[in-house]
Amino acid sequence: MNPLNFTRLKKIEDLKSFSKEVEFDEFLNIRxxxxxxxxxxxxxxxxxxxxxxxxxxxxxxLFADTNIGKSILSVQIAxxxxxxxxxxxxxxxxYQQVVLYFDFEMSMKQFEKRYSxxxxxxxxxxxxxxxxxxxxxxTNFDDFEKxxxxxxxxxxxxxxxxxxxxxxxxxLKTETTESAKEALPLMKRLKELKVKHGLSLLILAHTPKRSxxxxxxxxxxxxSKHLANFADSIFAIGKSHRxxxxxxxxxxxxxxxxxxxxxxxxxxxxxxxxxxxxxxEFSGFGKERDHxxxxxSDETDQTEMLIxxxxxxxxxxxxxEIAKRLGINQMKVxxxxxxxxxxxxxxxxxxxxxxxxxx
Numbered sequence: 001m002n003p004l005n006f007t008r009l010k011k012i013e014d015l016k017s018f019s020k021e022v023e024f025d026e027f028l029n030i031r032x033x034x035x036x037x038x039x040x041x042x043x044x045x046x047x048x049x050x051x052x053x054x055x056x057x058x059x060x061x062l063f064a065d066t067n068i069g070k071s072i073l074s075v076q077i078a079x080x081x082x083x084x085x086x087x088x089x090x091x092x093x094x095y096q097q098v099v100l101y102f103d104f105e106m107s108m109k110q111f112e113k114r115y116s117x118x119x120x121x122x123x124x125x126x127x128x129x130x131x132x133x134x135x136x137x138x139t140n141f142d143d144f145e146k147x148x149x150x151x152x153x154x155x156x157x158x159x160x161x162x163x164x165x166x167x168x169x170x171x172l173k174t175e176t177t178e179s180a181k182e183a184l185p186l187m188k189r190l191k192e193l194k195v196k197h198g199l200s201l202l203i204l205a206h207t208p209k210r211s212x213x214x215x216x217x218x219x220x221x222x223x224s225k226h227l228a229n230f231a232d233s234i235f236a237i238g239k240s241h242r243x244x245x246x247x248x249x250x251x252x253x254x255x256x257x258x259x260x261x262x263x264x265x266x267x268x269x270x271x272x273x274x275x276x277x278x279x280x281e282f283s284g285f286g287k288e289r290d291h292x293x294x295x296x297s298d299e300t301d302q303t304e305m306l307i308x309x310x311x312x313x314x315x316x317x318x319x320x321e322i323a324k325r326l327g328i329n330q331m332k333v334x335x336x337x338x339x340x341x342x343x344x345x346x347x348x349x350x351x352x353x354x355x356x357x358x359x
């Protein structure tokens with residue numbers, strides 16, 4: 001039957017016959033809206049793992065700058081899910097689950113220090129919380145990425161795990177995840193793992209250098225939209241410039257809920273360690289603009305420094321890309337780079353004149 005005759009079909013029997021006769025490639029699922037509703041009703045409603053920020057069955061990305069507290073919060077979330085007890089101030093609807101925490105950042109002693117009282121009186125984690133790191137003595141592999149993903153999948157099967165937390169994204173690829181070329185295959189493999197084993201994934205990512213004066217956005221995440229398209233949900237941690245110990249959590253993308261914690265309703269937390277557990281302590285809600293830096297002469301100098309550092313570390317980077325990463329006007333970038341070029345030319349001319357005068 002010719003698909004072009006679809007609009008001429010009148011009877012429901014004809015529609016059913018049509019759908020059986022016409023073949024499509026495996027990339028597309030085509031079904032009626034009624035069938036979509038029927039199939040959806042058979043699936044469970046996704047439960048919250050960390051309030052509206054992360055639900056069961058999602059690939060969620062948490063990103064922030066270095067030393068802001070990504071690992072601190074992710075360990076706290078893992079502890080919460082493995083115990084079946086919510087982090088204070090946040091919601092947990094799911095039951096206790098086995099959590100595999102792939103820690104590619106901290107050593108065992110660093111981990112011990114955070115979750116003990118000066119290396120004594122250790123925090124009592126639930127046995128469902130399994131921390132995994134890379135064995136430095138193992139060299140029996142040819143392809144690091146293939147071996148790593150194979151080992152992750154093997155661990156999921158052995159421990160019947162349903163939740164994976166990966167700290168952090170850069171360890172899953174030997175190359176950078178800044179480009180679509182590297183980011184897309186990586187997210188594809190993670191999604192395959194999710195679908196095959198029914199997993200919930202929280203993946204930690206970093207931010208390139210960004211302006212402290214602007215709200216956090218999707219472009220501040222390394223890999224930005226290439227990674228975001230594959231993620232079901234994304235949230236970020238920002239540092240308050242009002243108080244060094246204060247952090248705010250901002251929701252960037254959501255699929256199973258509305259974006260609740262936007263710029264006008266960020267979650268405020270303090271990083272504290274009252275005894276033997278370093279974690280985020282909920283302290284209320286606020287507006288992101290109240291926690292951003294206000295431009296001053298010193299901070300203007302800092303922005304100029306960030307521009308020059310980016311151009312120095314990546315000589316081929318465009319003015320547009322610098323402006324996008326730092327969240328500033330492109331003309332600002334042009335003025336700074338033109339100013340530097342003028343100063344460099346002046347130095348070159350001065351040195352040439354001085355050298356000429358020595359003869």
